Amino acid sequence: xxxxxxxxxxxxxxxxxxxxxxxxxxxxxxxxxxxxxxxxxxxxxxxxxxxxxxxxxxxxxxxxxxxxxxxxxxxxxxxxxxxxxxxxxxxxxxxxxxxxxxxxxxxxxxxxxxxxxxxxxxxxxxxxxxxxxxxxxxxxxxxxxxxxxxxxxxxxxxxxxxxxxxxxxxxxxxxxxxxxxxxxxxxxxxxxxxxxxxxxxxxxxxxxxxxxxxxxxxxxxxxxxxxxxxxxxxxxxxxxxxxxxxxxxxxxxxxxxxxxxxxxxxxxxxxxxxxxxxxxxxxxxxxxxxxxxxxxxxxxxxxxxxxxxxxxxxxxxxxxxxxxxxxxxxxxxxxxxxxxxxxxxxxxxxxxxxxxxxxxxxxxxxxxxxxxxxxxxxxxxxxxxxxxxxxxxxxxxxxxxxxxxxxxxxxxxxxxxxxxxxxxxxxxxxxxxxxxxxxxxxxxxxxxxxxxxxxxxxxxxxxxxxxxxxxxxxxxxxxxxxxxxxxxxxxxxxxxxxxxxxxxxxxxxxxxxxxxxxxxxxxxxxxxxxxxxxxxxxxxxxxxxxxxxxxxxxxxxxxxxxxxxxxxxxxxxxxxxxxxxxxxxxxxxxxxxxxxxxxxxxxxxxxxxxxxxxxxxxxxxxxxxxxxxxxxxxxxxxxxxxxxxxxxxxxxxxxxxxxxxxxxxxxxxxxxxxxxxxxxxxxxxxxxxxxxxxxxxxxxxxxxxxxxxxxxxxxxxxxxxxxxxxxxxxxxxxxxxxxxxxxxxxxxxxxxxxxxxxxx
Ligand code: ZN
Ligand code: ZN
Ligand code: FE
Numbered sequence: 001x002x003x004x005x006x007x008x009x010x011x012x013x014x015x016x017x018x019x020x021x022x023x024x025x026x027x028x029x030x031x032x033x034x035x036x037x038x039x040x041x042x043x044x045x046x047x048x049x050x051x052x053x054x055x056x057x058x059x060x061x062x063x064x065x066x067x068x069x070x071x072x073x074x075x076x077x078x079x080x081x082x083x084x085x086x087x088x089x090x091x092x093x094x095x096x097x098x099x100x101x102x103x104x105x106x107x108x109x110x111x112x113x114x115x116x117x118x119x120x121x122x123x124x125x126x127x128x129x130x131x132x133x134x135x136x137x138x139x140x141x142x143x144x145x146x147x148x149x150x151x152x153x154x155x156x157x158x159x160x161x162x163x164x165x166x167x168x169x170x171x172x173x174x175x176x177x178x179x180x181x182x183x184x185x186x187x188x189x190x191x192x193x194x195x196x197x198x199x200x201x202x203x204x205x206x207x208x209x210x211x212x213x214x215x216x217x218x219x220x221x222x223x224x225x226x227x228x229x230x231x232x233x234x235x236x237x238x239x240x241x242x243x244x245x246x247x248x249x250x251x252x253x254x255x256x257x258x259x260x261x262x263x264x265x266x267x268x269x270x271x272x273x274x275x276x277x278x279x280x281x282x283x284x285x286x287x288x289x290x291x292x293x294x295x296x297x298x299x300x301x302x303x304x305x306x307x308x309x310x311x312x313x314x315x316x317x318x319x320x321x322x323x324x325x326x327x328x329x330x331x332x333x334x335x336x337x338x339x340x341x342x343x344x345x346x347x348x349x350x351x352x353x354x355x356x357x358x359x360x361x362x363x364x365x366x367x368x369x370x371x372x373x374x375x376x377x378x379x380x381x382x383x384x385x386x387x388x389x390x391x392x393x394x395x396x397x398x399x400x401x402x403x404x405x406x407x408x409x410x411x412x413x414x415x416x417x418x419x420x421x422x423x424x425x426x427x428x429x430x431x432x433x434x435x436x437x438x439x440x441x442x443x444x445x446x447x448x449x450x451x452x453x454x455x456x457x458x459x460x461x462x463x464x465x466x467x468x469x470x471x472x473x474x475x476x477x478x479x480x481x482x483x484x485x486x487x488x489x490x491x492x493x494x495x496x497x498x499x500x501x502x503x504x505x506x507x508x509x510x511x512x513x514x515x516x517x518x519x520x521x522x523x524x525x526x527x528x529x530x531x532x533x534x535x536x537x538x539x540x541x542x543x544x545x546x547x548x549x550x551x552x553x554x555x556x557x558x559x560x561x562x563x564x565x566x567x568x569x570x571x572x573x574x575x576x577x578x579x580x581x582x583x584x585x586x587x588x589x590x591x592x593x594x595x596x597x598x599x600x601x602x603x604x605x606x607x608x609x610x611x612x613x614x615x616x617x618x619x620x621x622x623x624x625x626x627x628x629x630x631x632x633x634x635x636x637x638x639x640x641x642x643x644x645x646x647x648x649x650x651x652x653x654x655x656x657x658x659x660x661x662x663x664x665x666x667x668x669x670x671x672x673x674x675x676x677x678x679x680x681x682x683x684x685x686x687x688x689x690x691x692x693x694x695x696x697x698x699x700x701x702x703x704x705x706x707x708x709x710x711x712x713x714x715x716x717x718x719x720x721x722x723x724x725x726x727x728x729x730x731x732x733x734x735x736x737x738x739x740x741x742x743x744x745x746x747x748x749x750x751x752x753x754x755x756x757x758x759x760x
Pocket of ligand 2: 157158159160161162179180181182183184
């Protein structure tokens with residue numbers, strides 16, 4: 001009595017040692033047949049006694065390889081054929097492509113042991129890897145995932161490597177990037193002109209020497225170049241900031257070990273496991289007094305820390321033994337450089353030396369950024385280690401392509417019951433960034449081997465993505481920015497309708513043509529409705545207000561007090577403007593010229609921060625709001641936000657900040673510190689969310705938008721909602737900022753199939 005089955009395993013099952021795993025189990029069980037990679041995952045046929053087949057199926061379900069993520073297993077009964085033995089077949093490359101490509105994986109413990117073993121043939125070899133670790137997404141040119149379709153195809157394996165690769169019992173069996181010093185990629189040290197100064201381990205030692213004396217070194221890693229500099233050397237850090245044109249924005253620090261991070265920062269257990277996970281993201285941890293130079297993250301209680309994830313980093317950090325800044329190799333706002341000759345040009349004048357290697361990077365992938373909120377991870381930037389893992393979304397149909405927003409852009413493509421999200425691309429302010437966005441779209445479509453049926457864009461007419469969408473030659477749907485934020489969060493958690501979305505951010509195009517940003521949207525199966533919003537005010541100078549928080553403050557004062565605002569000399573920020581500037585501002589506000597109306601919560605944060613004299617000018621987006629958050633002390637009596645009915649019947653409620661502003665002005669006159677004002681402001685907003693949820697009568701409340709990167713606000717809102725019997729929902733693996741927009745766009749448009757949903 002024999003049984004033969006065909007098994008289709010779908011999910012992230014290629015490049016994780018799945019076939020060898022099946023092979024070994026089959027050998028053990030005396031099962032014959034074959035296993036192969038296909039364009040949708042892994043397929044196998046197995047025959048043997050029914051007990052053995054049942055055990056094999058159970059093994060696949062219950063103990064698959066550690067990095068595999070199985071979406072489905074389909075078993076079909078076949079007629080017995082009498083195969084001899086079990087084989088691993090070469091890959092089939094045709095047909096629809098739904099195989100998932102794995103994210104890049106941090107070096108595993110086994111490989112690390114070999115890396116530092118003087119008797120191993122890969123001792124100190126910077127490209128050591130196995131079926132459980134190494135580059136994946138960053139080297140893949142096409143699917144199925146096989147060496148011939150990765151950038152490792154340029155390196156024919158030596159006999160020793162090939163023997164490992166072909167031995168089903170070896171842990172490098174079909175490790176596609178398998179390599180050794182004899183046959184694999186090599187590193188070299190270049191000067192700024194591309195002349196080779198040293199090679200192999202000598203190059204690495206020379207880089208360590210350069211970093212020790214305060215030089216800036218560009219290092220080609222997994223998804224692109226990093227700029228490295230001694231994180232303890234204030235002068236070197238300041239030099240890096242000046243050359244990179246990045247005055248204040250925090251820089252990430254790579255530490256040799258988790259212990260080294262714990263010496264400089266308070267690391268909670270959940271943060272420790274994130275830091276050590278195979279994704280190895282940058283994790284924001286609370287810093288203590290230590291050796292890190294103040295210029296790394298000025299005035300910031302948090303430090304973006306991470307651990308080595310490629311063998312090259314492990315060797316370098318082992319050699320150095322101290323923390324280094326490892327920030328993206330780019331000029332402010334441009335995408336990360338990936339190619340060494342391109343890096344020479346783009347990083348000229350920034351890096352003193354270049355540590356390069358000859359394994360091509362197929363796509364740029366930045367480091368991911370994560371922080372812990374309410375005891376679990378909140379991904380702020382989803383890139384290396386997370387992308388391109390799909391987000392499971394029930395009922396999704398394939399073929400909808402969403403282009404995302406404008407800042408922190410990502411793109412999304414729907415599959416059956418899942419959505420593929422691209423890695424973080426960046427702000428589309430530069431030509432280079434827009435080109436990367438275009439390439440990412442083409443890349444994603446090509447890898448799926450399936451043309452999209454529907455394109456999705458933001459409603460903003462001037463976004464680069466809106467222009468690109470028009471050129472795609474596809475039927476198009478537009479999805480409102482804040483609706484996309486709410487839907488992204490709901491999709492991530494599989495939340496059923498209805499729900500009240502609280503979408504708070506800096507800016508997003510509203511359906512009335514004004515700038516939205518402090519929105520409450522009720523989403524039901526009949527569509528969506530703006531049920532409340534922040535009281536509007538004008539932003540004198542428009543976009544300039546993003547760089548000058550004091551302009552938001554003036555806008556608030558003018559809305560509240562009219563022309564009298566300009567007589568309030570006791571408000572220090574007004575004194576910061578010259579008489580001429582004040583006259584211009586007043587005219588702008590009075591006549592509504594170059595002073596757009598907004599309900600932006602981000603700008604409300606900016607305005608309050610400026611009124612506390614924390615920051616009048618910002619060098620990066622959200623700086624004032626972040627500093628306002630950092631200043632917050634323990635709980636205070638919350639500021640009051642009044643919930644008022646709209647002007648017309650059926651108009652949205654208005655959340656009025658005027659009572660909070662009045663209290664703030666009084667507090668500041670009495671010398672209340674900015675930290676106490678900030679705490680009262682945050683807690684007041686949390687209470688305001690509860691009052692809107694109660695008025696609307698909705699139990700489920702979704703917290704989304706860039707403002708919910710703020711841990712103080714999110715934790716206060718979650719606690720207040722829970723205390724009032726509501727069910728708060730907030731982000732986890734999908735960013736609350738505009739990095740999540742593409743997912744929300746794709747899901748909403750796919751669900752409504754391009755029909756513009758009912759809006760009011
Ligand atoms: Zn390994
Ligand atoms: Zn070799
Ligand atoms: Fe947004």
